[in-house]
Amino acid sequence: MARGAERKSRGILLRKTLYKESSLVLDFLGEEGLLVVSSRLPRMGKGAGDALLYEEGQESALLLREGRAGGLRLLEGRSLDSPPRDFKGLSALSFVTRTSWLALPAIEGKRLYPVLSHLRKVLIEGGDPLTTVLLLLAFLLKEAGYGWMVDGCLRCGATSGIAALSPEEGGFLCEKEEIPGDALRGVPLLRLARTLFKGDPLRYEGDPVDPWGGRKLLLALEGHFERSFGKKIPGLKMFMSAIDG
Numbered sequence: 001m002a003r004g005a006e007r008k009s010r011g012i013l014l015r016k017t018l019y020k021e022s023s024l025v026l027d028f029l030g031e032e033g034l035l036v037v038s039s040r041l042p043r044m045g046k047g048a049g050d051a052l053l054y055e056e057g058q059e060s061a062l063l064l065r066e067g068r069a070g071g072l073r074l075l076e077g078r079s080l081d082s083p084p085r086d087f088k089g090l091s092a093l094s095f096v097t098r099t100s101w102l103a104l105p106a107i108e109g110k111r112l113y114p115v116l117s118h119l120r121k122v123l124i125e126g127g128d129p130l131t132t133v134l135l136l137l138a139f140l141l142k143e144a145g146y147g148w149m150v151d152g153c154l155r156c157g158a159t160s161g162i163a164a165l166s167p168e169e170g171g172f173l174c175e176k177e178e179i180p181g182d183a184l185r186g187v188p189l190l191r192l193a194r195t196l197f198k199g200d201p202l203r204y205e206g207d208p209v210d211p212w213g214g215r216k217l218l219l220a221l222e223g224h225f226e227r228s229f230g231k232k233i234p235g236l237k238m239f240m241s242a243i244d245g
Contacts, residue, residue, distance in 0.1 A: 005066055006075065011035050012059045012116055014101040024054070026074065028062065029100065029116065033109030037064060039074040052079035057097040059117060084123050091242035092129035093120055095235050096136045102231045106144040115139055115201050127206025130214045130243050135204055137221040138196035146170070146228035150194040153177060165193055167220040184220060189213040215240070 011028030019025045019038065028035040042054050053060050063076040084090050100116055119132050141147050149171025152159040156174060163175040164183035172190065173179050184190075192213050208214075218240075226232050 007064055009035065009062045009064055010060065010080070011062060012097070012113070012120065013054070013056050014097055014104070016054060016056060026054075027101070028060075029104070029109055029113050030062075031110065031113055033113075034104060035062075035064070035072060037062070037072045037074050038067070050077060050079050052082065053077040055083065057083065057093045057120065059120065081121070081124055084126075087245070088129045088242045089123045089126070091235070091239045092133050093123055095133055095233070095239045096120070098235055099136060099140065099225070099233050102233065103140040103144060103225075103229060106229065107140065108143070111143060112140075118202050119204070122204060122206050125206060127204070128208035129239075130211065130218065131204070131207070131209045133239065134196055134209065134214060134218060134221065135199075135201040137218075137225060139201050141221070141225060141228060142197055144228065146224065147197050148172075148193060148224070150197045162190060165190055165220075167224050170224070184216060186213070189216060193217060211243075215243075 009030050009032065011030030013026060014029050015027040017025045022041050024039045024041060026037045026039055028037060042051060050060075052058050059080050061078045061080060062074060064072045065075050067073050084093060096116065096119060100112060104112065116136070119136055123129060123132055138147070148165070152172065153162065153174035154166070154169060154171035155177050158174040158176065161175040162172045164173045164179045164185045165171070166173050166180055166183045168180065168182065173183065188210060192209055196217070222233055222236055
């Protein structure tokens with residue numbers, strides 16, 4: 001795009017950072033990948049414009065201009081929807097937004113955008129927050145090459161007699177193998193783990209998973225994320241409190 005040229009885009013705000021005293025740096029995830037956009041601080045009060053545009057997790061239509069140094073500047077923006085109205089949905093949206101930002105350096109933004117856009121719409125329409133978070137975590141881990149082995153035993157390759165899931169080792173173990181004490185067991189839980197890593201998050205329509213198994217897998221996936229990416233996801237306790245409340 002030529003310097004000074006304008007273009008329309010759309011994106012989900014993953015992070016905003018105060019720059020100097022009157023400017024922001026806005027990191028949007030869009031169809032082109034990550035868009036780093038500068039903006040003036042939004043006005044406050046009556047006539048301030050679209051305040052939702054500056055909320056992390058919000059998806060908006062953007063009018064951008066290329067600056068002198070090749071950077072992008074926000075000329076206009078319009079939020080495309082409103083965030084979830086309930087605390088569980090808001091907590092889930094905050095969680096998936098922060099998690100996506102942490103994982104983004106290791107995955108392709110163009111592939112993440114449609115998944116994140118779809119899952120946030122599911123949340124807005126009242127879809128299950130726990131299932132949404134689980135699907136996003138599984139997608140990020142799989143895209144970065146850290147997905148759990150759920151096609152068979154990760155040690156011997158057996159596809160029958162699967163007895164447990166070892167989060168530490170990263171996948172299923174069959175009954176012939178020595179199973180560590182912290183492994184997860186139970187047919188419903190193992191089926192859910194396989195569904196998360198083999199299913200398509202773009203086809204998710206909002207149905208809930210079993211809360212007990214979902215919570216067990218959430219804790220296991222969060223630990224696996226931290227080990228794999230070397231980053232701890234903020235807000236896990238808040239989200240767990242929200243879904244338990």
